[in-house]
Amino acid sequence: MELIVQKYGGTSVKDTARIREVALRIAATRKKGAQVVAVVSAMAGETDRLLKLARDFSERPSERDLDAVLSSGEQVTSGLLAIALNAIGCPAVSAQGHQIRILTDSAFNNARIQDINTKKMSEFLNEGKVVVVAGFQGMDKEGNITTLGRGGSDLSAIALAHALKAKVCEIYTDVDGVFTADPRICPNARQLKYIFYEEMLEMASQGAKVLQTRSVEMAAKYHVPVMVLNSYNNNPGTLVCKEDPTMEEPVVSGIASNAQEAKVTVRHVPDKPGVASKIFERIAKEELVVDMIVQNSSREGFTDMTFTVPKTDLPRAISAMEQLAKEIQAGSVDSDSNIAKVSVIGVGMRTHTGVASKMFSTFAKEGINIQLISTSEIKISCVIDSKYMELAVRALHDAFGLEHEPQK
């Protein structure tokens, strides 16, 4: 019998009415003859409520105990969904991380899954039961409760799908799937039937919020097919899968956009060995998450170093860089938070040329100045003035003809 892992996020289980809908969907999947392992998040808002309680005592609550608090949200949903399933005559059992032994390291609040013991789950499944797993949580080898960090329930689901050799991991959200661009920005954005892991990875890290980067990485690593679906309807979703030569590889699959970052430039940096490493050592020490890094070519022994950080980290980044600039005798530190990053993504870029020039000429035609450029094998990102972000996305979407299905 085939096995399907279904993951339901916070908005899909936000109240008992929604949990009942999820139960009906799972029961329908069972009726079609599949075994189901359901992975659930906390009810929408619950994790934030618990975090707020913990922060009443300390800005940095003791990490081990915080995980005991936070993991309770998923525990409640798993119990409730199992109750809902049993109540409609679909046999089910709830399962916590410590019960099915989702073993993690001891990095509380951000643990990594190391091993999953499938014995207990297989027993339940063979008894004809749906196993409702509390996502986001595991336990370390000491028996401590751990949590997996933001988006952790997706990780749980994908790791379980891999461990159980599931046919597919279905991720239920409140959107229909992955689109060629953010539909709120680009009204003729088209839903993708499939997208390759690498592309999804770029989409995710560029600000598409359907799946977290870590989840896509894990799915790619273990070749777990992931279907993104909407728990509020029965529309076909988007399959996230590995590249397959029999599938069409469009040059450009989608446009990603992100206005959550700010730009920091350290001017007049002495261009000699070891200086760049000093800057990024400091950034690492401050635990700043840097996205783009651009170093201009040197002029008269000096260069400018620019990088982007999440807007919320900008004050910390500026103060760290101003201190460092003195130490390394660099010039001023400038910053700009009115920026947006717009990226063109597609595995077809590997074999097709002309994507960059079409992107830049599109910007030129619209009078949009490019501030920073960064490229990878399957992506070109440009930082522009944030006020042009929507315009840029729509113009690129048109330029690459993304409203139409690709032709072979």
Add this chain to the structure above:
Amino acid sequence: MELIVQKYGGTSVKDTARIREVALRIAATRKKGAQVVAVVSAMAGETDRLLKLARDFSERPSERDLDAVLSSGEQVTSGLLAIALNAIGCPAVSAQGHQIRILTDSAFNNARIQDINTKKMSEFLNEGKVVVVAGFQGMDKEGNITTLGRGGSDLSAIALAHALKAKVCEIYTDVDGVFTADPRICPNARQLKYIFYEEMLEMASQGAKVLQTRSVEMAAKYHVPVMVLNSYNNNPGTLVCKEDPTMEEPVVSGIASNAQEAKVTVRHVPDKPGVASKIFERIAKEELVVDMIVQNSSREGFTDMTFTVPKTDLPRAISAMEQLAKEIQAGSVDSDSNIAKVSVIGVGMRTHTGVASKMFSTFAKEGINIQLISTSEIKISCVIDSKYMELAVRALHDAFGLEHEPQK
């Protein structure tokens, strides 16, 4: 170093401000040189909230999953209190039932503790940490989460105090201790310095709500000294302990009262062997909790059988008895829910006479008619019209001179 188990109920941890107060109290106990194991309930109202969510799906939610849901309340409090302790510099760890292995049977929703493994807790204590145990929960030998039923956190605390050979189990509530009568009924009720297990057992089952009957039974079984205290002040509490010949044994320790029961009488029951057992078999089948049972002496081969049940069970009791009355060819079934039970309790009754006559004459003086009488070695209970309950309690309190400390 001496070890103290402190249990904090729902009102003592009802919000983060109260949890902070509890943390300060524990830290103060630590400073005096004692090791502390704290046992916590769910924040006030939380268990009811979770139960309500579960009942949205079914009047009888699947029991195993319900325990996963309900146990989360204590899990959250244990994490929060450990966070609060660490935040004020008092090292602490939260501990769930499955982590310190509070082994129970598999009677979900009402499990019994079978064994407690103290190894992990002793390690934590020896590291100088306060162990904050989630009360009310355990796990069975399959690793399923179980809960211990109403008042379960008291049971957890007393079982832990026994297993860890604690000096005392302190139960923190929102009252100062055990009184000679309900202070809301009897303004000159006096707080007891100590009360013996057996007396407390009668007080508890007669409606005094400070400690549940099961907890007192367990404390008595293992001779765990229990100190009932108020978490809102530093007043001396009431010690619940075993009888000790060096301690004063007053004839009467307290007056208990209870208006939560109703009376059922089956009239004209054929007085022959096996009929009483038929009645109580039926009661057992209906899972009715019967308190008092009185059978009048037979007259002309027939008798009346009267018993009391919780008011909430009265409709079920009546319909079961009406059915049975037909089967055994008894007469009518009468009921009365306007009754109250008032009891005089004290271990000194064993060696002193005259308590019953003083009780009855007090009622007579006040013009209170006695409907039923039931006695044990250390207790006399009378059922009266509920409108006289408060009057009866005050009159008995005066008659037995309970406002004064007993003299040797």
